[in-house]
Amino acid sequence: MKQKNSLPAIFLTPAMMILAVLALVPTVYAIYISLQNRELSRPDGDFVGLANYIDLFSDRRFINAIGVSLTWEAVTVGMTLIVAVGLGILLFECASPRMRNILALLFLMPVILPRVSAAFVWKFAFHPLYGIATYPYKAITGQPLDLLSNPATALATVALVDVWQWGLFFSVIVLKLLQTLPPQPFEAARLDHARTWETYTHIAIPMLKAPLISLAFVKMIESLRAFDLIYVMTRGGPGITTETLDMYAFSQGFIESGRISYASSMAVLMMIATSIVFTFIWKRVQ
Amino acid sequence: MANIVCSNVDKQYGAVSVIADFNLDVADHEFIVFLGPSGCGKSTLLRMIAGLEDISGGKVAIGGRTVNDLPPRDRGVAMVFQNYALYPHMTIYDNIAFGLKRMKVPKPEIEQRIRAVAATLGLDPYLGRKPTELSGGQQQRVAIARAMIKTPRVFLFDEPLSNLDAKLRNHMRVEIARLHQKLKTTTIYVTHDQLEAMTLADRIVLMKGGAIEQVGTPAEIYDRPRTLFVAGFIGTPNMNFIDVTTEKVDGGWSLRGAGCNIHAAGTRFALTPGQKVVLGFRPADLEIATSADDQANVVAGVADLVEFHGNDALVTFLFAGKEIGALVKASACPKPGDQVAFTIGEESLHLFDQSNGLSLLKA
Numbered sequence: 001m002k003q004k005n006s007l008p009a010i011f012l013t014p015a016m017m018i019l020a021v022l023a024l025v026p027t028v029y030a031i032y033i034s035l036q037n038r039e040l041s042r043p044d045g046d047f048v049g050l051a052n053y054i055d056l057f058s059d060r061r062f063i064n065a066i067g068v069s070l071t072w073e074a075v076t077v078g079m080t081l082i083v084a085v086g087l088g089i090l091l092f093e094c095a096s097p098r099m100r101n102i103l104a105l106l107f108l109m110p111v112i113l114p115r116v117s118a119a120f121v122w123k124f125a126f127h128p129l130y131g132i133a134t135y136p137y138k139a140i141t142g143q144p145l146d147l148l149s150n151p152a153t154a155l156a157t158v159a160l161v162d163v164w165q166w167g168l169f170f171s172v173i174v175l176k177l178l179q180t181l182p183p184q185p186f187e188a189a190r191l192d193h194a195r196t197w198e199t200y201t202h203i204a205i206p207m208l209k210a211p212l213i214s215l216a217f218v219k220m221i222e223s224l225r226a227f228d229l230i231y232v233m234t235r236g237g238p239g240i241t242t243e244t245l246d247m248y249a250f251s252q253g254f255i256e257s258g259r260i261s262y263a264s265s266m267a268v269l270m271m272i273a274t275s276i277v278f279t280f281i282w283k284r285v286q
Numbered sequence: 287m288a289n290i291v292c293s294n295v296d297k298q299y300g301a302v303s304v305i306a307d308f309n310l311d312v313a314d315h316e317f318i319v320f321l322g323p324s325g326c327g328k329s330t331l332l333r334m335i336a337g338l339e340d341i342s343g344g345k346v347a348i349g350g351r352t353v354n355d356l357p358p359r360d361r362g363v364a365m366v367f368q369n370y371a372l373y374p375h376m377t378i379y380d381n382i383a384f385g386l387k388r389m390k391v392p393k394p395e396i397e398q399r400i401r402a403v404a405a406t407l408g409l410d411p412y413l414g415r416k417p418t419e420l421s422g423g424q425q426q427r428v429a430i431a432r433a434m435i436k437t438p439r440v441f442l443f444d445e446p447l448s449n450l451d452a453k454l455r456n457h458m459r460v461e462i463a464r465l466h467q468k469l470k471t472t473t474i475y476v477t478h479d480q481l482e483a484m485t486l487a488d489r490i491v492l493m494k495g496g497a498i499e500q501v502g503t504p505a506e507i508y509d510r511p512r513t514l515f516v517a518g519f520i521g522t523p524n525m526n527f528i529d530v531t532t533e534k535v536d537g538g539w540s541l542r543g544a545g546c547n548i549h550a551a552g553t554r555f556a557l558t559p560g561q562k563v564v565l566g567f568r569p570a571d572l573e574i575a576t577s578a579d580d581q582a583n584v585v586a587g588v589a590d591l592v593e594f595h596g597n598d599a600l601v602t603f604l605f606a607g608k609e610i611g612a613l614v615k616a617s618a619c620p621k622p623g624d625q626v627a628f629t630i631g632e633e634s635l636h637l638f639d640q641s642n643g644l645s646l647l648k649a
Contacts, residue, residue, distance in 0.1 A: 184371030187338050192385035192432070193359040202384070206375040 034265035040258030052265035061264065064240050071155065072244055077163045077222045081216055083167030084165045088174025089200055111169035119232035122161040123148070149233055153243040156240060158233050162226060169213055177208050213285050224274065245270050261267040288349030288362065288439040289314045289474055290335065296343035297330055304330055305496040307342070321483040322493035328476045329444055335474065336365050336442050349439055364433035365442040370425045370450060371385045372417040378428050379413040385436045403431045423454040443475040447482065459485060474649055480520055485510070492516050513628055514643035515564050525566045527609045529640065532561045541565055546606035548630070549582045555646045557635050562640040569600060571634035573619040575627040585610055586627035589620045601626060
């Protein structure tokens, strides 16, 4: 009896141990140094209590970074889902089964590409002089188009790359989800005077509500980790217009001043905020 | 209300022909049942009339208007599906209201019409629930309500009762019959259940392999099956069949087979001497022979199985190399192993040509 009870624990222990080392140690250490005034240039530091946290709220760049991060989340999650649902429905409605398979394969490719590579490819595509994406504009107007250096367009341009990677991938998932739906409610709706688009807005999408919310969740978490994409494409610039929280923390900690304690306090705040927000949304959804 | 005309309707899936040259006129107010075994094309035909399947060839007209190229919503048809096809995320009220909302019917009128339909079908207590919270019978009633509320010109039922248990099926069958009595909407009803077909239909269209075997009232189909297939398909328990050869004798025909000699005056049948025919008779038409004397038209054997049906019992015995069933009163039922003998009245004989399966009854 005792053996039976301890079996789950035996299997769980190694995994939990690894998890504890990999996740818990850095987390605890981040909290620990966020309460100090450590800098990369000095080996020692003193405990300063919550001073770093208090400083953050009078830091204009920090407030800006919160805004950029929230905008980034809203734009990438929203656009990804719109593109995914729109393209998924288009594939389902218009493409033959063979065409669907070919397109699905194509649409999977961007997400398979490492994000750093995608970022470099697109950064070059958006190059004001040699970029293929900006070429038509240059050919027509004779003026170079520098989307990534324009504060008004930089974030949207980086978001475009993110949506290109994930929107296309999710559209394949939406297509597969649509294929799993039973056909009869659609047929009933067609007999119930529903137009094609109404069968989607009133029947298909509501029936797919739960998986679509899950997709939104996955994308929300994924969008939080867009550091590499932004880093390669704009490094938070021009100015601080694309500087998300993780970008700012990174530049505070490692690039500009080496204020590792200050950066850690930002990371800790982010962790707490996202944990609370996601728990809240998750409960609401359920 | 409308009539339906199918002329030379074809359906092909690639190179496979499912329905070939189907012709049928359904009169206004008529209740037509498409009956046939699985895969005979009856559901496909219904879905073509509904507009859910393309029509490969021929013409379908509803109310005098060709509908081949009309989308389902413009055909004035309402359909009830086998698995109800309710919208799972909507309440019963919204399920029923969906079509009316799409037709832009004013809200107060929707409300009033739903109350009326819900009262007719006894759905009042369930309007606020979701489909999954209802039993199968209730769900099917919602599906019927959803079809009814649009006051369609044509009702289409695609095996609506096959997902229900036997008792509920009887109940819903009566409800559908009553509904048709009241609304008189032209109806096409697809089923593989001959009891539903016999009880509901004004006319039955019996199909096999994508073609019509026979069209007729339930009585016509039961009493004068046009083909061997119809004879075997309609009637429970199944008709008995014996292969025999005709022989002209004094005062009529002798139908001879292995250990079998049945006499027929032959006035009802168009026969030629030496013709190979299939003799058919229904188990219920066999009567227990009073004495095993020189009576003609006796089928006899040793009862090997007796199935109790309640009022009746089905006695199975071997005769002329074939298993023969006879329906007898349960009170007079023999025991397995008993010698049994039955007589057949000539008027209840059916004869079919062995070569083409067509009935040899004179028109």
